Structure formats: structure tokens, C-alpha cells
Amino acid sequence: MFERFTRGARATVKGAVGQAERGGADSVTEEHLLLALLEQEGGRASFAVTALGLRDRRASLEASFAGARRRGGLTKADTDALAGIGIDIGAIVSRVEGAHGEGALATGRGGHRWWWSGHRPFTPGAKTVLEKSLRVALGRGDRFIGEEHLLLALTAMPGVVADVLAEHGATYATVQRALYGPGADGGQGQAKAG
Structure with a gap:
């Protein structure tokens, strides 16, 4: 599939690996893909x-990601759903951190399994974003996968990255309008559902 990526999309994937390395993460996540996209210039x-x-x-995005990691990777929707049944995630995080130290529930740090191979693995979620970007591109009738398809895939995947993007005004629909103009569907309804 990587042969279908444009130069910019390949640079984004390589940039995501760099983001993971600089952050000391065990693996490359959807968050790293987004942060790498923010560094790209000149593309759609x-x-x-x-x-x-x-x-x-960017600083606000990174703060939101840090907050989600601190909550053990729970999305805002997860936190709200648990609050609806009387579970206060903030209180749980405070108690765990009081007993075990700040960041005790933080995700993405640990065993350094990548050390043996020299390569950081992509999380299942990051792999799914890459696969979804192919479906987005095909749904639009595009032969190649560009950074714009990665961005749309990130907004279409349920989870922390899509939640944080939505909190910052970047939903699937707003990104699509920014990329292709108002009313431009281009078969995207099918690609998003897939």
C-alpha cells in the first residue's frame, strides 16, 4: 500500500515515526500522524x-492529547458516558496518581519492544488510519493516497484524535469543506462509512 502514497504522505508517515522517537513513545500512534501532518507544508x-x-x-492540541493520555486514553465521549452513570474519571485519576505518582495511567510508554528491531511499530489504530486513508482516496476516485486522505481518515476514526480535532473545530465535514470546497462530496459518504 505504501507505494500508493504520495511524497507528502510518505513524509507524513516518516514524520510520525520521528514524532514518536522525539516523544520517547514505544510505538507510532494516530496522534503522531496528526502532529506530523501539522508539520507538512505546501500540500492540500x-x-x-x-x-x-x-x-x-498545536500547543492546545498537544495539551488535549496529554490530558487524554493521563486519563488512560479515554476519549471525551468515554469520560462523559462514565460520568452519566456516576463514575468520575477525574477523581479516579487523582486517586491513582496520589498513590502511584503523576501520569500513572498514561498510555504509550513502557517496554521499548522496538529496541530489538530498530523500528517502532505502528499501533493498531495508526495502521487502521493508514488503511482508512486508502478507502478515503478510493472513495474519492483518487489513485494515490495523499496527506489530505490521512487527515480525513484521522477525523473519521472514532477515538481520542478525532475527539480532539472536533474540539478544535476540525470534524470530517469541516476538513472536507476546507479541502474540496462547500458541497464537495465526491463519493465521500461511502468512504467514511467504510
């Missing part, structure tokens, strides 16, 4: 990221 996704103001709010 770069235009959308700038138009939606995400590039200027």
Missing part, C-alpha cells in the same frame, strides 16, 4: 490545517 492537507487554525493551536 497543509492548506486545510492552516485554514482550520490547527497549526496555530
Whole structure:
């Protein structure tokens, strides 16, 4: 599948590996893919990221990701659902951190399994984003996978990254409008559902 990636999409994937390395993460996650997209310049996704103001709010995005990691990777929807049945995640995190130290529930740090091979593995979620980007590209009738398809796939995948993007005004629909203009569907309804 990687042979179908444009130069910019390949640079994004390589940039995600760099993000994971700089952050000391055991594996490459969806978050790393998004942060690498924020660093890309000159492509369609770069235009959308700038138009939606995400590039200027990188610190806020990173703070939201840090908060989600601190909650053990729970999304805002998960936290709200648990609150609806009387479970206060904030209180649980505080008690666990009081007993075991700050960041005790944080995800993405640990055993360094990548050390043996020299390569950091991609998490199942990050692999799914890459696969979904192919479906997004095919759904739009595109032969190659570009950074814009990666960005759309990140917004279409349920989870922390999509939640954080939505909190910052970047939903699947707003990204699609920024990329292709108002009313541009291009078969995207099928690709998003797939």
C-alpha cells in the first residue's frame, strides 16, 4: 500500500515515526500522524490545517492529547458516558496518581519492544488510519493516497484524535469543506462509512 502514497504522505508517515522517537513513545500512534501532518507544508492537507487554525493551536492540541493520555486514553465521549452513570474519571485519576505518582495511567510508554528491531511499530489504530486513508482516496476516485486522505481518515476514526480535532473545530465535514470546497462530496459518504 505504501507505494500508493504520495511524497507528502510518505513524509507524513516518516514524520510520525520521528514524532514518536522525539516523544520517547514505544510505538507510532494516530496522534503522531496528526502532529506530523501539522508539520507538512505546501500540500492540500497543509492548506486545510492552516485554514482550520490547527497549526496555530498545536500547543492546545498537544495539551488535549496529554490530558487524554493521563486519563488512560479515554476519549471525551468515554469520560462523559462514565460520568452519566456516576463514575468520575477525574477523581479516579487523582486517586491513582496520589498513590502511584503523576501520569500513572498514561498510555504509550513502557517496554521499548522496538529496541530489538530498530523500528517502532505502528499501533493498531495508526495502521487502521493508514488503511482508512486508502478507502478515503478510493472513495474519492483518487489513485494515490495523499496527506489530505490521512487527515480525513484521522477525523473519521472514532477515538481520542478525532475527539480532539472536533474540539478544535476540525470534524470530517469541516476538513472536507476546507479541502474540496462547500458541497464537495465526491463519493465521500461511502468512504467514511467504510
